[in-house]
Amino acid sequence: MPAADRTLLIVERAYRGAVEDQFADVLYFVHGLHRQSGGVELALRGAAAGYAVQTDRPPALRVAGRLLGTLPDPRRSVQLLLDDGVAVWTEEPDLLALGDTAPARLIPGVRCLAAHEVAARWPSYARVWFF
Amino acid sequence: MAWTVPHTDVLLKVLGAPHQTDLVCSLFRLAEALVDRGATVQVWTCGEATGLTRTGSGDSKPAYRVDRAVDYPSTARLVRELLAGSPGRISWYACRFCCADRGAAEQIPEVRVRPAGRFWEHVLAADKTVVLGVC
Numbered sequence: 719m720p721a722a723d724r725t726l727l728i729v730e731r732a733y734r735g736a737v738e739d740q741f742a743d744v745l746y747f748v749h750g751l752h753r754q755s756g757g758v759e760l761a762l763r764g765a766a767a768g769y770a771v772q773t774d775r776p777p778a779l780r781v782a783g784r785l786l787g788t789l790p791d792p793r794r795s796v797q798l799l800l801d802d803g804v805a806v807w808t809e810e811p812d813l814l815a816l817g818d819t820a821p822a823r824l825i826p827g828v829r830c831l832a833a834h835e836v837a838a839r840w841p842s843y844a845r846v847w848f849f
Numbered sequence: 850m851a852w853t854v855p856h857t858d859v860l861l862k863v864l865g866a867p868h869q870t871d872l873v874c875s876l877f878r879l880a881e882a883l884v885d886r887g888a889t890v891q892v893w894t895c896g897e898a899t900g901l902t903r904t905g906s907g908d909s910k911p912a913y914r915v916d917r918a919v920d921y922p923s924t925a926r927l928v929r930e931l932l933a934g935s936p937g938r939i940s941w942y943a944c945r946f947c948c949a950d951r952g953a954a955e956q957i958p959e960v961r962v963r964p965a966g967r968f969w970e971h972v973l974a975a976d977k978t979v980v981l982g983v984c
Contacts, residue, residue, distance in 0.1 A: 733870065733871045734868055734869055734870060734871075735867050735868040735869060735870065735871060735872075735873055735874070736871055736874045737873050737874045737877060737924060737927065738867045738868050738873055738901075738924055739868065740910060740921045741910075741913040741915075741919075741921060742910065742911075742913075779874060779877055779878060780881055781877055781881060781927045781930055781931050781934075782881075782927075782930040782931045782933065782934030782935070783934060784930060786922070786927070788919065788920075788921050788922075789874075
């Protein structure tokens with residue numbers, strides 16, 4: 719798909735309800751829209767930039783003795799998006815806000831731009847949606 | 850004899866909405882940890898949080914198209930399991946006004962729906978009230 723026909727989805731709010739969402743988190747809908755539309759790109763900003771940083775999985779939630787192992791795994795979801803051809807962008811200040819080591823732990827394939835460079839790319843998209 | 854609110858060590862008053870933050874995850878972790886430590890707990894939900902135990906949620910989330918074999922429990926089922934796992938130690942109440950106002954009038958039977966005007970009885974029946982989120 720030509721870049722001029724593509725949609726940029728911007729995710730800024732992260733961790734919106736692990737128990738309620740489980741598999742159906744925002745990245746699930748990004749994936750669905752990617753398949754429907756023929757191609758989207760994804761910008762992870764603010765706290766959502768953490769979705770692109772490799773880290774240990776948080777401990778599973780236990781409810782009445784049941785280990786709830788179906789909570790969202792955003793790093794795995796980002797990898798699935800990359801595997802399906804979604805371009806994923808972050809900006810360096812958002813990564814550094816997560817710690818000095820965050821840029822080095824970026825999931826391979828996720829691209830890191832300097833501050834404000836994602837916004838500078840907006841005119842090249844047909845649509846820019848906050849998601 | 851008229852029913853009165855059973856005394857508990859803690860009242861967790863949930864005002865924040867699901868699907869916005871990880872507040873509900875914190876609610877489950879907190880409730881589980883309190884019960885594990887021997888405390889008695891009551892939960893009161895207001896606003897969109899009343900939807901956590903709406904009957905229409907069913908037992909499971911809609912199927913995940915990538916792997917339909919995996920069962921993803923609804924919050925209503927998790928609450929039911931939480932209550933069944935510690936009988937007499939934890940109870941769950943939902944505000945009647947908020948249930949009606951937010952489309953959650955049909956609640957699972959394990960939840961006791963209470964008039965909004967009776968909320969203070971629950972505060973008085975708990976040694977400590979913890980408020981989670983805002984409406």
